[in-house]
Amino acid sequence: MNREDSIGEQLRDAGLRRTPVRLAVLRAVTSSRAPLGAPDVIRRLADGTDAVTVYRTLNTLAEHKLLHRVRGDDGAWRYAATAVGQRQHQEHPHAHFVCDTCGGVECLDRVPVPDELVRPKDLGRRYDVTYAELVVHGVCPKCHD
Amino acid sequence: MNREDSIGEQLRDAGLRRTPVRLAVLRAVTSSRAPLGAPDVIRRLADGTDAVTVYRTLNTLAEHKLLHRVRGDDGAWRYAATAVGQRQHQEHPHAHFVCDTCGGVECLDRVPVPDELVRPKDLGRRYDVTYAELVVHGVCPKCHD
DNA sequence: TATCCTTTTGCCAGTCACTTGCATTTAGCG
DNA sequence: CGCTAAATGCAAGTGACTGGCAAAAGGATA
Numbered sequence: 001m002n003r004e005d006s007i008g009e010q011l012r013d014a015g016l017r018r019t020p021v022r023l024a025v026l027r028a029v030t031s032s033r034a035p036l037g038a039p040d041v042i043r044r045l046a047d048g049t050d051a052v053t054v055y056r057t058l059n060t061l062a063e064h065k066l067l068h069r070v071r072g073d074d075g076a077w078r079y080a081a082t083a084v085g086q087r088q089h090q091e092h093p094h095a096h097f098v099c100d101t102c103g104g105v106e107c108l109d110r111v112p113v114p115d116e117l118v119r120p121k122d123l124g125r126r127y128d129v130t131y132a133e134l135v136v137h138g139v140c141p142k143c144h145d
Numbered sequence: 146m147n148r149e150d151s152i153g154e155q156l157r158d159a160g161l162r163r164t165p166v167r168l169a170v171l172r173a174v175t176s177s178r179a180p181l182g183a184p185d186v187i188r189r190l191a192d193g194t195d196a197v198t199v200y201r202t203l204n205t206l207a208e209h210k211l212l213h214r215v216r217g218d219d220g221a222w223r224y225a226a227t228a229v230g231q232r233q234h235q236e237h238p239h240a241h242f243v244c245d246t247c248g249g250v251e252c253l254d255r256v257p258v259p260d261e262l263v264r265p266k267d268l269g270r271r272y273d274v275t276y277a278e279l280v281v282h283g284v285c286p287k288c289h290d
Numbered sequence: 291t292a293t294c295c296t297t298t299t300g301c302c303a304g305t306c307a308c309t310t311g312c313a314t315t316t317a318g319c320g
Numbered sequence: 321c322g323c324t325a326a327a328t329g330c331a332a333g334t335g336a337c338t339g340g341c342a343a344a345a346g347g348a349t350a
Contacts, residue, residue, distance in 0.1 A: 055337060137274070
């Protein structure tokens with residue numbers, strides 16, 4: 001099973017139609033090392049794919065958990081593939097690193113979000129917790145000095 | 146020392162000029178229970194205060210640590226006073242709760258951000274960490290059911 | 291393979307938080 | 321009081337993102 005098939009399969013498994021735009025968007029995000037913003041994705045689909053469609057597609061893919069997303073330092077979403085290689089790295093929620101110099105975002109797969117933070121005890125039972133986000137801000141190696 | 150004096154003092158201590166707009170903005174944010182977005186602040190200064198000036202003022206106050214800020218679920222900043230009563234609650238970094246239904250933000254003063262998360266060991270030394278943000282998403286009591 | 295229906299796409303324009311530039315006013319100092 | 325750097329107001333712009341609607345296309349069914 002090559003990567004291309006896997007991408008088509010992910011769509012099918014999620015109950016989504018396998019359309020050219022979805023395949024292209026999912027391929028673009030999957031093949032990028034760092035999470036991408038919507039404008040990045042649009043730029044990478046240099047062909048005439050409509051920007052609005054890309055926005056809607058990214059939303060759809062995120063809703064169906066094929067992508068997950070974090071806010072960059074500019075408040076815009078960055079998208080990363082959920083399935084990386086054969087493992088689903090969304091399974092174990094992980095922290096993200098946001099570079100406040102270049103705006104880049106990275107998934108810190110090795111830095112988990114502890115359970116007691118996902119559901120803080122001090123919060124009281126009247127709060128319905130969906131998920132917790134741990135975002136580490138700083139300067140990435142590339143921008144360092 | 147009443148609250149008004151304290152607000153003027155905060156500005157002076159930060160080395161900032163005590164202007165009507167700054168006093169008003171700081172007063173508005175301080176007197177609100179929940180963190181406010183820039184548009185909220187602008188609305189509360191119902192008089193003719195210019196919106197752009199409020200944006201600039203919020204930036205300035207945040208830069209000088211009189212306010213701290215978190216992104217709401219819409220990606221827009223929410224501002225909260227750093228000095229609450231006599232204690233500086235910025236001193237000990239705390240988590241924030243974002244209601245994904247009403248967009249409200251709350252400071253979880255009782256939920257600290259653990260040191261080992263502020264400077265994750267698994268991150269490697271080539272990353273320069275400035276701070277870590279812990280944001281808990283869910284539904285607040287007001288929106289619950 | 292032809293047909294039908296629902297979903298997806300493209301293009302329009304619009305919204306909303308936030309910024310930039312520049313001229314005018316003002317805080318805070320001597 | 322008068323001076324100067326800093327703060328304000330106003331006009332316009334940027335950029336991510338959304339809504340509406342008609343045209344195109346996926347995919348199940350016959």
